[in-house]
Every structure is written in structure tokens, then in C-alpha cells.
Amino acid sequence: MYNGGKIIAGLIIFAAIITSPFLLNIGKADEAPQPSLDTPAINQMSEKKCVESAEFMRTGHMQMLNDWRDQVVRNGDTVYVSNSGQEYEMSLENSCLKCHSNKQEFCDSCHTYAQVDPYCWDCHTDTKGAGQ
Amino acid sequence: MKIWSSLLAVIALVFIAWVGAGVLHLSTFFGIVLPYLALIIFLAGFLLRVIKWGKSPVPFCIPTTCGQQESLPWIKPNKIENPTTTWGVIWRMILEITLFRSLFRNTATEKHDGNLAIGSAKWLWFGSLLFHWSMLVIIIRHLRFFTEPVPVLIQGLEFMDSFLQIGIPLLYMTDVFIVLALSYLFLRRVAIPKVKYISQAADYFPLLLLLGVAISGILMRYFFRVDVVGVKELAMGLVTFRPVFSAEIGPIFYIHLTLVSCLFAYFPWSKLMHAGGIFMSPTRNLANNSRMVRHVNPWNYAVKTHTYDEYEEEFRDKMKKVGLPLEGEG
Ligand code: HEM
Numbered sequence: 001m002y003n004g005g006k007i008i009a010g011l012i013i014f015a016a017i018i019t020s021p022f023l024l025n026i027g028k029a030d031e032a033p034q035p036s037l038d039t040p041a042i043n044q045m046s047e048k049k050c051v052e053s054a055e056f057m058r059t060g061h062m063q064m065l066n067d068w069r070d071q072v073v074r075n076g077d078t079v080y081v082s083n084s085g086q087e088y089e090m091s092l093e094n095s096c097l098k099c100h101s102n103k104q105e106f107c108d109s110c111h112t113y114a115q116v117d118p119y120c121w122d123c124h125t126d127t128k129g130a131g132q
Numbered sequence: 133m134k135i136w137s138s139l140l141a142v143i144a145l146v147f148i149a150w151v152g153a154g155v156l157h158l159s160t161f162f163g164i165v166l167p168y169l170a171l172i173i174f175l176a177g178f179l180l181r182v183i184k185w186g187k188s189p190v191p192f193c194i195p196t197t198c199g200q201q202e203s204l205p206w207i208k209p210n211k212i213e214n215p216t217t218t219w220g221v222i223w224r225m226i227l228e229i230t231l232f233r234s235l236f237r238n239t240a241t242e243k244h245d246g247n248l249a250i251g252s253a254k255w256l257w258f259g260s261l262l263f264h265w266s267m268l269v270i271i272i273r274h275l276r277f278f279t280e281p282v283p284v285l286i287q288g289l290e291f292m293d294s295f296l297q298i299g300i301p302l303l304y305m306t307d308v309f310i311v312l313a314l315s316y317l318f319l320r321r322v323a324i325p326k327v328k329y330i331s332q333a334a335d336y337f338p339l340l341l342l343l344g345v346a347i348s349g350i351l352m353r354y355f356f357r358v359d360v361v362g363v364k365e366l367a368m369g370l371v372t373f374r375p376v377f378s379a380e381i382g383p384i385f386y387i388h389l390t391l392v393s394c395l396f397a398y399f400p401w402s403k404l405m406h407a408g409g410i411f412m413s414p415t416r417n418l419a420n421n422s423r424m425v426r427h428v429n430p431w432n433y434a435v436k437t438h439t440y441d442e443y444e445e446e447f448r449d450k451m452k453k454v455g456l457p458l459e460g461e462g
Contacts, residue, residue, distance in 0.1 A: 002430060003417075007186040010411060011179055018175055021278035021371040030280060030368035032378060033361060058379070059357040066300040114360050115276040115287060119297060 033113040036105040041098055051080065051088050051095070062118075065092060092124050135322065138336035142344045142391070149390035154383030162386045163366060164375045170393035177400025178408060185412045189430035193422040196415040198237075203423070216421045225417065229410060232261050256320065263313035266306040267342075269293060270349075273304075277367040299354070307350050314343045338404055341395055348388040358382040 016023065042048060050057045051064070068090040071077040080090045089095050100106045103126045111117065153162040199210025215221045227233050240253035273290055276282045294302035318339045321331045352358055362379030369375035399405065411417060444451070444460055451458060 002186070002189060004186065007182065007412075011182055014408075015175065015179065018171075018178075021275065022373075024279060025368070025371045028280070028372060030365065030372060030374075032365045055380075058359050058361070059382075062300045063357065110361055113280070114364055115282040115290065116301075117287070117291075 033109040035107075035109050036102055038105075039099065039101045041101060045099075049084075049086075050099075051082055051086075053083075065096075065120075068092070092120060093126075097126060134331065134333040135336050138333050138340050141337060142340045145341075145391055145394055146344065146348070146387050149387040150383050153386030153390075159377060159381075159386065162390055163377065163381075164370065166393045167370060167389060170396040174396040174399055178405070181400055181405055182408045182412065185409070190414045190418070191429040191431060192414075193418055193420070193427040194414050195418045195420045197420050201420055201423070214420050216419050216424065218419060221417060221419050225411070228416060232257055232264075234416075235260065255316070259313050259316040259320070262309050263317060266310035266313060269306045270304075270310065270346075273306075277364050278371050280368060301353055303354075307346070307353075310346045311343070311350070314339060314346065318343065334403060338395075338398070338402060341391060341398070345388065345391045345395060348384060348391055352382075352384045352388055356382055356384045358385045 037048065052060075057064075068080065069092075071080075072090050078090050080088045082088060097103060149162060152158045195215075197214040199213025200207060201214045202209035202211075202216040209216070211220050212224055212227065215224050235257045236254065238253050238256055239250050241248055241250050243249070269289060272286060273293065275286050276290070279286070290304075293304045293306055296303060296305065318336070321327050321335060321339070358381050359379045362377075362381050363385060365378045366375060366381070399407075441460070444458060448458065448460070
């Protein structure tokens with residue numbers, strides 16, 4: 001006894017599952033996020049620098065925020081001294097979002113693309129920096 | 133020796149990826165060529181092996197059962213343990229591949245006061261179930277790199293997997309589970325002398341390779357961060373056949389990807405093919421209907437037969453003469 005029909009049907013389903021990332025993207029062009037730096041605070045800066053280098057921020061900003069939170073909430077330490085010696089207030093709303101007041105076009109553009117949904121905004125407000 | 137050679141092989145793969153991508157910057161090879169090659173080998177190898185298995189005939193109806201077969205109407209059949217229809221087989225197969233029911237019956241034999249005692253042994257079942265489900269969840273979660281927009285189903289899975297909200301990036305429970313489960317499966321082979329005796333390099337290597345994949349992924353997520361947006365751009369490029377490197381991605385990513393590629397390329401030629409093999413096992417995929425349906429052995433040659441009807445036809449006159457009863461004229 002052979003079961004050719006069933007085996008071939010099973011293999012077609014298997015191949016469709018394995019190649020589904022390709023099949024689902026047929027005809028689509030990937031659009032990488034363009035986090036916008038166009039905010040009043042950043043436009044006023046003479047030298048457009050983040051807290052640390054842009055490369056570090058791209059990969060490490062979530063760990064930096066975690067450190068900041070622990071520093072502020074547990075140690076009562078509120079000042080961050082960056083690698084270049086500049087001082088910043090360790091605050092999500094009063095620091096990050098003061099410069100990056102365009103959360104939707106900045107933070108969210110990357111986060112939607114990479115499918116991360118930080119739960120910070122359950123408590124922290126994201127409109128303060130924009131002066132709303 | 134078998135353990136060390138397997139470990140050495142995995143370390144060598146890590147080292148090659150690290151030197152190749154991190155030092156020599158051969159990112160086109162490790163980021164584009166190798167993954168494509170691995171996927172082609174995986175898909176072609178998997179299909180070929182299943183087709184080869186499908187070509188071998190199944191001579192007998194040999195499902196393994198452990199329940200009452202369907203018989204007289206007043207005897208209650210056990211439809212799951214002893215399926216007699218295709219739907220019954222499908223149901224039993226679904227339960228087998230999602231819950232590993234046959235492994236649940238695993239027993240251990242031990243000596244107690246000079247007597248042999250057989251007891252149930254559930255740790256292997258638990259460990260392998262934990263590993264397989266974690267791996268499935270992780271692979272489905274990884275589809276966030278290959279889809280845009282990311283399907284709601286994947287978002288929900290990610291949310292549930294990280295709902296303990298430990299640390300940042302959020303800890304995934306499956307990351308803990310997969311490492312624990314793989315470590316258990318590996319230590320089982322090393323620590324139990326009987327199991328160690330029958331273990332080959334082909335048993336250690338896949339375990340260590342999987343452990344390497346999981347650990348490199350975990351290191352990348354929680355310790356040596358990489359540019360995840362850059363990774364997604366590369367991944368989306370790969371699945372739309374327009375691969376690009378828009379950002380510098382750390383060597384840990386190439387280590388992870390190289391180990392994954394090796395896993396995929398190794399898969400069809402190894403014991404990992406039990407993923408396809410389970411569906412091809414006659415002891416699982418046949419209905420136990422030997423009392424209802426004739427199972428024809430495909431390698432039976434055509435036997436020359438001479439039926440009683442033909443016999444009677446041939447000797448009718450002679451039989452009539454000596455007064456033998458004839459069916460044709462009954
Ligand atoms: C057999 C397939 C694979 C397995 C078992 C696996 C396993 C893992 C594990 C356990 C993690 C830790 C974090 C998490 O659970 O999400 C991880 C992270 C990661 N993997 Fe994989 N992986 C696989 C394939 C891939 C592939 C093909 C890519 C290529 C795009 C990839 C890219 C990544 C990246 C970028 C991370 C870090 C994610 C983050 O930082 O949030 N993995 N992997």
C-alpha cells in the first residue's frame with residue numbers, strides 16, 4: 001500500500017509553510033522607518049547630538065532607559081554624565097521626550113516596524129514634551 | 133570523545149562566523165549567501181527524504197494500539213488509542229505531535245530489593261515537550277522580522293510570552309524554558325550511564341547546536357545588543373529577494389544566523405528528520421481496520437489461481453459420471 005496522494009498533499013502544505021515569509025511578501029517593497037529629528041528642541045541645537053552617539057542609541061537606548069529608571073527611582077540620582085562629559089537629567093519625559101517631542105514620528109516609527117510596544121506609556125505621558 | 137567532538141564542532145562554527153563576519157567583514161556571505169543556501173538545502177533535502185520514504189511500500193497493516201478495537205456493537209471501542217477511520221488517525225496524530233502521548237508512556241526499569249520494578253518516567257516527556265513548544269513559539273515570534281505589518285497573532289504571542297515584564301528588553305519565558313529543557317536533554321545523555329552508552333555524536337551535536345542557537349540569540353537580545361531595525365531590513369530584504377545592509381550589525385548576529393543556517397542545512401540529513409518521519413510511520417499513520425479492509429501488500433506478485441468454479445467447469449463431465457455433487461447445478 002502506498003499513500004502517494006496524501007504524502008504529496010502534506011509536502012505541498014509543508015513547502016507552503018516554510019516559504020510563507022517569501023509568499024506573504026510577494027510584490028511588497030520593504031520600507032525602513034525614517035525616525036524624524038524635526039522637533040523644535042533639536043532644530044535649536046547647534047550641534048545635533050543625542051545623549052550618547054547615535055550608533056549607541058540605536059542599539060542601547062532601552063538598556064539606558066532601564067538604567068536611568070533604576071538610578072532615579074532606587075538611588076535618587078537624577079543626573080547622567082555622558083561619555084563626552086555633558087550632563088543630562090535622567091528622565092523619560094523631561095529628557096528624551098523634550099528633544100524627541102515627536103514620539104509618533106520618532107520612537108513609534110521604529111517600534112512599529114520592529115514590533116515592540118514599550119509598556120512605559122501605561123504610566124508615563126508622551127504628550128508632555130510637545131507642550132500639549 | 134563524542135561529546136567533545138560535538139562541542140568542538142559547534143565552537144568551530146561560532147568561531148568561523150565570528151572571524152568571517154566580525155573580523156573579515158564577509159557580511160554578504162554570512163548574511164545573504166549562507167542563509168539562502170541553507171534554506172534551499174533544507175527544503176530540497178526535506179522533500180527528497182520524505183519522497184524517498186513515500187516510495188517504500190507498506191506491506192502490512194501494523195498500527196501500534198493500546199485500546200479496544202472496534203468490533204461488536206456492544207463493545208465500546210477506544211477511538212483514540214485504536215482508530216479505525218482516517219479521521220480517527222488524524223485525531224490521534226494531532227494529539228501525538230502536540231502532546232507526545234506515546235512518550236508519556238515512557239517507563240523506567242529499576243532494581244528494587246533484587247526485584248525488577250517498572251515505573252513511569254515522565255521527565256523525558258516533559259523536557260522534550262517543553263523544548264519543542266518553546267522552539268515553536270520562538271520561531272513564530274521571529275516572524276516579526278519577516279513580516280510588515282506584523283500579524284496580530286504574532287503580537288499577541290509576544291505579549292503573552294513577555295507578560296512577566298522582567299527587565300528591558302522584556303524577558304521572554306520561552307527563552308528560559310528552551311535553555312532549561314535543552315540543558316536537561318543534554319545532561320540526561322551525559323549523566324545516565326545507559327543512555328550515555330547508546331548516545332552518538334549525532335545525538336549530542338544537534339542538542340549542542342540548538343543550545344548554541346538559543347544562547348547566541350539570548351546573548352544578542354539581553355547583553356550584546358544589535359541594531360534590530362537593521363536586522364529587520366536585512367531579513368525583509370532576504371524574503372523579497374532584494375537583500376540590503378543598511379546598518380552595521382554586530383558579529384553576535386552573524387554567529388546566531390550562521391548557527392541557524394547550519395541547523396537548517398543539517399536538518400534533512402540527521403535524526404531531526406523525525407519531524408517529517410512521524411507522519412510517515414506506519415505504526416502511527418494507519419487505521420487499525422484490518423478486520424474491515426483488505427490491506428494489499430504492494431510487492432505481492434500476481435499469483436496464478438485456479439478457483440473452484442473453474443475447476444468444476446474443467447472436470448464437470450467426469451464429476452457427473454461418478455455422481456459427485458455439482459455446485460453449478462445445485
Ligand atoms: C531555528 C531558528 C531560530 C531559533 C531557534 C532562534 C532562537 C533565538 C532565541 C532563543 C532568541 C532570544 C530572544 C527571543 O526569544 O526572541 C533569538 C533572538 C534573535 N534572533 Fe533568533 N533564532 C532562530 C532563527 C533566527 C533567524 C533566521 C534570524 C534572522 C533574522 C534570527 C535573528 C534573531 C535576532 C535579531 C534576535 C534578537 C532579537 C531581539 O533583540 O529582540 N534568528 N533567537
